[in-house]
Amino acid sequence: MNFTTSDKISVQKIEKSRINEVDFDNLTFGKDFSDHMFECDYINGEWVHPTIRPYGPLTISPAAKVFHYGQAVFEGMKAYKDANGKVFLFRPDQNHARINKSAKRMAIPEFPKDIFFEALHKLIDLDRDWVKPGNGNSLYIRPFVMATQEGVSASPSDQYKFMILLSPVNAYYTGDVKVVVAEEYSRSANGGVGAAKAAGNYGAQFYPTNLAREKGFQQVIWTDANEHKYLEEAGTMNVFFRINDTLYTAPTSDRILDGITRKSVIALAKKDNIPVEERPILVSEIVEASKNGTLKEIFGAGTAAVISPVSTFNYKDVTYELPPTAGGYSTKFKKELTDIQYNISEDPFGWRYEV
Incomplete structure (x- = not known):
């Protein structure tokens, strides 16, 4: 540009x-x-x-x-x-x-x-x-x-x-993050302003996030407003799930922000031949993947934190631990993104813009 x-x-x-x-x-x-x-x-x-x-x-x-x-x-x-x-x-x-x-x-x-x-x-x-x-x-x-x-x-x-x-x-976060999956509160609803960076969206998150912090969690993974069955965003970030070697993230909609870091991670994954699926993700399938050992990573993606790995998630008062993230997708993508941002590596996408 x-x-x-x-x-x-x-x-x-x-x-x-x-x-x-x-x-x-x-x-x-x-x-x-x-x-x-x-x-x-x-x-x-x-x-x-x-x-x-x-x-x-x-x-x-x-x-x-x-x-x-x-x-x-x-x-x-x-x-x-x-x-x-x-x-x-x-x-x-x-x-x-x-x-x-x-x-x-x-x-x-x-x-x-x-x-x-x-x-x-x-x-x-x-x-x-x-x-x-x-x-x-x-x-x-x-x-x-x-x-x-x-x-x-x-x-x-x-x-x-x-x-x-x-x-x-x-750096916004230092270390991995513990999250709780929302069962009552919602970030946004169909036909609402979830896809906009409207100030009120974030103000409405503070109360349920405070409740999560009282229980020892830093953030909330938001679920759909209708049934609380589908995973949508993590705190103020888009969220990714790695099951085996495939990366999953919710599709953008009028409920979910079209994150710039999100779309950059997807582009990097495709460049690196990592399978990516943008589709609705059930809470139940992530719980099951954690139980059977195929859930390898959860991480948030956003401007402030870039990539924020999740070490623990809680759902219905049951806590699920994730494997260590060192050497995983979250580490890889964060390095690739920051190397482009700090002009350390080549920028094959033309994302870097000198001022």
């Missing part, structure tokens, strides 16, 4: 960087933010005033519709720095397409591609020093849009604010 910057975006630079105030060796994911942020407003039917300015608070009306009707969507991306100091994004065109898909589902106007990419270029270039090299280090990028029109009438907003924040991060 080629891109040429223009002068559409005004830039207000900081007077003094805050970078020396941050302990990059001990980061809490998503807590610290870089020196600058991007914002653009939707007013009178068009996106106007694209601006990069110093990171700081907003002034917003308490009657803004985002607070009352939840009109907000977001994306998650990362920037990576290689050993030579070059900075790369990973499949950013997919993030742009998906935030617009999410926006459409939430009756939010789509954001122009040219301004999106120019904002990424200029913002990351300004805060390039916040992208630290080394495996596990990256700059998490949070584009989001929210409804800003004042009023509490139950109708779509006619004003919005699109923003991009940058947050330096280390």
